[in-house]
Amino acid sequence: MPQPALSSFAAAVTERTLTLQTRLCVGLDPRADAYRDTAHLRLHTLDVLEAAAPFAACVKPQLAFFEALGLPGFILLEEVCALARTLGLPVLLDGKRGDIGSTAEAYARAWLGGSHAGDALTVNPFLGFATLTPFVEAARANGGGIFVLVKTSNPDQADVQGSGVSERVAVEVARLNAEEVGAEAEAGTYGSVGAVVGATHARDLATFRALMPHALLLLPGLGAQGAAATDLAPAFHAGGTGALASASRGVQYADGLDVAASVAAAKRFRDELNGALEL
Numbered sequence: 001m002p003q004p005a006l007s008s009f010a011a012a013v014t015e016r017t018l019t020l021q022t023r024l025c026v027g028l029d030p031r032a033d034a035y036r037d038t039a040h041l042r043l044h045t046l047d048v049l050e051a052a053a054p055f056a057a058c059v060k061p062q063l064a065f066f067e068a069l070g071l072p073g074f075i076l077l078e079e080v081c082a083l084a085r086t087l088g089l090p091v092l093l094d095g096k097r098g099d100i101g102s103t104a105e106a107y108a109r110a111w112l113g114g115s116h117a118g119d120a121l122t123v124n125p126f127l128g129f130a131t132l133t134p135f136v137e138a139a140r141a142n143g144g145g146i147f148v149l150v151k152t153s154n155p156d157q158a159d160v161q162g163s164g165v166s167e168r169v170a171v172e173v174a175r176l177n178a179e180e181v182g183a184e185a186e187a188g189t190y191g192s193v194g195a196v197v198g199a200t201h202a203r204d205l206a207t208f209r210a211l212m213p214h215a216l217l218l219l220p221g222l223g224a225q226g227a228a229a230t231d232l233a234p235a236f237h238a239g240g241t242g243a244l245a246s247a248s249r250g251v252q253y254a255d256g257l258d259v260a261a262s263v264a265a266a267k268r269f270r271d272e273l274n275g276a277l278e279l
């Protein structure tokens with residue numbers, strides 16, 4: 001099968017970014033202890049998704065929160081994906097999957113090509129670059145995307161992501177994208193392989209942007225983890241494409257379970273990001 005020159009996940013996100021002028025990824029981390037029961041959690045999660053969608057370039061359900069609910073969680077995840085598609089929102093599943101090759105193949109089938117498939121998936125390169133191959137192949141074959149953990153938002157990341165490790169992962173991400181888009185591609189052309197770089201590492205954003213010219217960058221940590229939209233401009237290309245700043249708790253639980261507050265928070269993050277880019 002011929003490889004798409006431009007990942008359709010990246011193309012869909014970029015098109016939505018430009019059409020709606022939003023660089024915000026809305027995270028859904030529905031915590032069971034915030035609700036009376038699973039029915040309440042389900043309604044609120046779907047309400048937040050629908051209400052915040054006009055301000056979002058994509059939605060990022062974190063699989064752990066759905067898995068923790070058991071079978072009803074998997075059913076809700078299907079509903080979230082279906083509603084997102086109805087709303088025109090690309091779905092980025094945050095699973096941070098990674099394993100030896102044969103198991104990575106099963107993860108890739110499950111989340112990038114099987115019945116629960118999202119449009120894109122976060123993946124963990126800790127087991128070695130070759131173990132990313134099944135994810136890359138599934139993303140390319142299905143017009144999806146993967147986001148490789150390059151430098152995570154949490155302070156403890158330095159234990160294993162220090163000493164140039166993140167930079168080595170970034171170089172591999174760039175290599176995979178060059179293989180796909182070609183060495184001559186203009187900046188602003190994005191391949192299937194994105195990268196996770198914490199929004200909390202504002203001083204490193206320019207470096208990672210330059211190392212991975214054809215990667216969409218996912219920047220988690222906006223809001224609850226202390227990252228500010230005003231610091232994120234170096235992650236974007238001219239015209240304001242190439243990155244998605246992500247907020248989960250800061251949108252879903254902006255003020256308890258008040259959905260209007262979630263909408264206001266999403267709008268504020270969108271506006272702050274655009275303001276930082278002087279758009």
Ligand SMILES: O=C(O)c1cc(=O)[nH]c(=O)n1[C@@H]1O[C@H](COP(=O)(O)O)[C@@H](O)[C@H]1O
Pocket residue numbers: 027029060062094122151152153154196197198220221222223224225246247248249250
């Ligand atoms: O891949 C992610 O989304 C992610 C990467 C990272 O480096 N840090 C990080 O917090 N996340 C996820 O982002 C969500 C937390 O976002 P906040 O609630 O906005 O802090 C959780 O689902 C995390 O798993």
